[in-house]
Amino acid sequence: MKPLMNERTFLTEAFYHRAATTVARELIGKILCRRTNDGLTSGRIVETEAYLAKRDPASHSHRGKTNKNASMFGPPGRAYVYPIHARYCFNAVTEPEDVASAVLIRAVEPMEGVDLMQSRRRRTRQLELARGPARLCEAFAIDRQCDGVPLTSPEQLWIADDGLRLSRSRVGRSPRVGVTSARESLLRFFLRDCRFVSPFRPSASANPGVKKTQ
DNA sequence: AAAACGATCTACT
DNA sequence: GTAGATCGTTTTG
Numbered sequence: 517m518k519p520l521m522n523e524r525t526f527l528t529e530a531f532y533h534r535a536a537t538t539v540a541r542e543l544i545g546k547i548l549c550r551r552t553n554d555g556l557t558s559g560r561i562v563e564t565e566a567y568l569a570k571r572d573p574a575s576h577s578h579r580g581k582t583n584k585n586a587s588m589f590g591p592p593g594r595a596y597v598y599p600i601h602a603r604y605c606f607n608a609v610t611e612p613e614d615v616a617s618a619v620l621i622r623a624v625e626p627m628e629g630v631d632l633m634q635s636r637r638r639r640t641r642q643l644e645l646a647r648g649p650a651r652l653c654e655a656f657a658i659d660r661q662c663d664g665v666p667l668t669s670p671e672q673l674w675i676a677d678d679g680l681r682l683s684r685s686r687v688g689r690s691p692r693v694g695v696t697s698a699r700e701s702l703l704r705f706f707l708r709d710c711r712f713v714s715p716f717r718p719s720a721s722a723n724p725g726v727k728k729t730q
Numbered sequence: 731a732a733a734a735c736g737a738t739c740t741a742c743t
Numbered sequence: 744g745t746a747g748a749t750c751g752t753t754t755t756g
Binding site for chain 3: 582583584598599600601602603604660
Binding site for chain 1: 735737738739
């Protein structure tokens with residue numbers, strides 16, 4: 517496990533202050549880091565999905581600001597964490613304040629704190645530990661208390677850059693773009709342009725719950 | 731206070 | 744590939 521976590525390389529607000537699709541693509545290969553009383557966990561981001569502010573009916577911000585999606589309307593570089601199906605999903609807020617776009621982190625490849633992750637989830641194969649937006653939240657102990665926390669300082673939750681460079685062309689749009697709900701089925705067009713995967717994504721095979729659309 | 735709702739997961743074929 | 748589980752949160756009566 518080679519790359520040492522240099523906390524001075526964390527991404528700052530300027531990184532997130534750009535188009536959600538750009539941030540989604542560039543987050544591939546970066547390192548999600550989390551520190552709790554239990555210790556440090558980190559992992560390579562291998563799959564992301566942008567949720568656009570306007571004209572994207574799948575975005576939680578699409579029908580305006582509410583208590584629950586408020587942090588999406590806040591400044592970029594903060595967490596938007598939101599409960600679903602008895603678990604949680606983690607987003608990084610992007611673009612200027614009030615635009616309300618965000619990037620969902622869909623999968624991470626565990627690096628540090630694997631034992632801790634395995635104790636938080638039930639013992640699972642390493643590549644399965646944090647593959648899936650709700651799985652990674654469980655592995656990293658991310659819940660509603662993280663909603664709104666800044667990602668722009670290496671304290672409890674941040675994203676680091678260890679210098680790995682993936683060529684733009686190798687960061688592809690997801691070949692498995694699909695639908696996970698009836699509502700999402702209306703959104704194939706958007707998904708096609710908003711999901712990104714790492715060429716080094718673990719387990720190129722099944723992604724449960726995702727159906728083919730073509 | 732009860733019911734409905736998920737940007738999902740697991741187990742199993 | 745899919746059925747059934749899951750439970751915190753919001754919505755409804």
